[in-house]
Amino acid sequence: MSAASCLLSRDQFLCSICLEVFTDPVSTSCGHNFCKSCITQHWDSNVECVCPLCKYTFYTRPEMNVNRLLSQMAAEFRQSAQSEASRRSEEPAAKPGEVQCDFCTGTKQKAIKSCLKCEASYCETHLEPHLTAARLRSHQLIHSVDNLEDRMCKKHKKPLELFCKTDQTCVCLICPVLDHKNHEFVPLEEEYEGKKSELMKMVAELQQKIQLTLLKIQEMKQSAKLSREAAGRERADGDQVFTSLKQLVQEIQADFRKTMEEKQRNTEKQTEDLIKELQHELSGQRERAADVKKLLLSEDHLHLLQSFSSISSAPPTKDWTQVRVHQRSHEGSVVKAMAQLEETISKEVKKLQEKVELRRIQQFAVDVTLDPDTAHPLLILSDDEKQVYCGNVRKNLPDQPKRFDQCPIVLAKQSFSSGRFYFEVQVKGKTEWDLEVTRETSERKGLIRQRPREGYWTLMLRNVDEHKASVRPPVPLSLESKPEKVGVFVDYEEGLVSFYDVDAAALIFSFTGCSFTHELLPYCHPGRNHVGTNSAPVIISAVSHSD
Template structure:
């Protein structure tokens, strides 16, 4: 009610039990007024005692309706409704789904609050007494809700203002005394706040789950994109490879046809030479035969005898009985050519695919100076490491190797595949590979997978070993000038290559830690082993190999 109103104050018409405007006001014999329902409920608990003055009655008094007060209350309600109606144009009518004011008549305005004590929802105008009247201020207000009657105790018709933690249910004040005497209670608002906080945590957890799933969606989308990119690359490589294969097969066919035609031409040339010689001899023999026929005709005896001596000797001729043209054998040439081509293609494709498979996972590795042993010198670009006799003065941080002349790569890897190459040309001793990021770097170290090392080494210029614990001696057909290191983290694989040829593989490894490239140029041995280890750029140059043959 506004301060300037001429109608009586609402405080004059409030029941001292429910603290609301009287409903069916009655008067006790001691002169106090109450709602009829309120005093009857009170006497159910405290019989024959006035809640205001504590006057006791020998028998339950007969309550009489206070007619004057009833009329005054009715007048007050009418004036309040008229005032509410006059201000309704300034407030919003309740829309479908919104809680309407329970007091408004005619157009129901949107409720701003619901009272848990009055079990009534109020618009702005009808809420005013709860904001100004001292006794109503103690009422518990909440966001407007419908069906406030559900907040009454079905047994005692009292507001459900307590929460029984023992039975996990809402109870009224009488329930706490009669039915739940030994139970644990808290005010409804306290339990509400606690449950609301718990719900907030649950909601936060759900939001976190939603965020994780959204991130998972993005991860899956990225995986699909990576797969598509990989498919496009493989398709392009496949087209290039098969184009090279077709060209190589065509070259093999051309070479086969050329060899067959060369053999045939040689045979034809030989036959033509024999035929020419035979035709020359035939021509000579025909000429002689003609001469002999002329001599056989009647001629003078003197002329015959003179000519006969020159014709008597047989002309010089070759015995052609054993002479023949032997056709070359073409049988099996095609099969042999195909077999040779197949072997060549197989060897080349093995090298091609193996090399391309690993080289496309090439990574850019640089050396980490914070891990370098004091005897190890690094180049400015972080790509070379060599041993020097003079020990440098460096801070002994936890990352640095203290006894073994080694250095790690800056980059670490905990998933996927990666590949790098190291030039070892000119060195007599070295060790390369990958290690756990958490390896011990102080004192003596044992190069073994058991201690987090997967390495290959050269000692005494020709002795190659895989440090598998115990070491495995290796016999190489050719000494590598460059060593490639390939790691498949998920498959637990570490492989070492000499160009395209596999040197050794650690298989069945179980990686849980980050992996880092490992390099040890070994002592320089008075200059004999002074060449540096050099991290080389990886060139994908094998794709044109078949085309270049």
């Protein structure tokens, strides 16, 4: 007989008097079965012979014979139950942290249920009476727990089955009568559901807070990463600047020393030349003095008189009284060198400031695409609407209000009416172009006057290398190099439009004090084709932070 069948038929083999498996089972005429010794003792202790179950009265004590079939079945059941118990006794013991059965002898098995009535925990084997015995089936079973005493009222020794909402505590059924009069009570199950709902809400709130915290942590990590990257760029910039300054100081120092040494060499050469000249005169003077002395010692009257006139007339000599070695002044040389260094450092600082400023405004980069509905019929746009150049053939396009009809101009699709925006345009290889921003309401028909008064803030290139800012009159710009990529920055509220040489990280020109009251659009004039000499496209390029 299998374990499952034993459990399913166990009630059929229990004596309702001793609640144990039948021993020598007998059957009464009313259809109930008992152990022979149990029913005999029961009737011996009572005056009347009454069935313990249905209360049927036997007026004469019936003669009881053992039910052989039931006895055999009970024996088989008992043997099967013993085998099952033996098998279960071989099961592994309860692991650390698991609740142990209170009735296992020897190896303690894992308890699967706890009884609040018995204040004990049971493994699967020792739990069976609570599942089958009539007097035990009314006991309250719960999932196995430790410290069952904590689930009992310490004062009344009864299970905690109610929740006192007034005192916010668990109580037994006697507490409301004696200790919690006029309090509000609900069953534990009801309060459990309420508290469970609150816990679920609390979990949801905590999950939300956890997500916000994770986002904040991620934000801080990203901020720290950006800070590290910014610090790295600043360190690189600083190293580059200070290395350049060191080189400049060394170069200026070398030039200073070279100049001083050259001055000193010139002075020394002048002195040497004068000394040589003086030494040459000295040699002549000594020879003449020797000749005079020799003539002075002559006793030949005629020779002395004949030689006197030639020797007495002195050869022409240089007047050395006013001759001085020119002492070159070195005063102010260090000051001059320092002034040159200061000027150089000032230029480097300005370059660095412009580079930092360009990097700052590049964070306001926007995606700009060209609007073919505004393009002059000579203009040819790329499929991605990022490039434009002027062709030689005028396309047949509808002359709608948005389209320029005389000037080869195209506007961007994107317009801006607040805040800051920045975009970059590649103009490499071109001999003529205009870049600007314009009011959405600006004139588009006929000849366009590209001046702030008409709503056009323009930087232009003419004749290969003539850069101008379009004001009245135009302002010519002297640039160290020809820009190949131009950055355009607009601060709507500040009324500022600035143009930058992206590769040189240098400011080209700024329109300041502008008054913007309408939407602004990026504007592009790639210039006439000029028989292919200006056929390179103007390209709206992706913004990458300048190094």
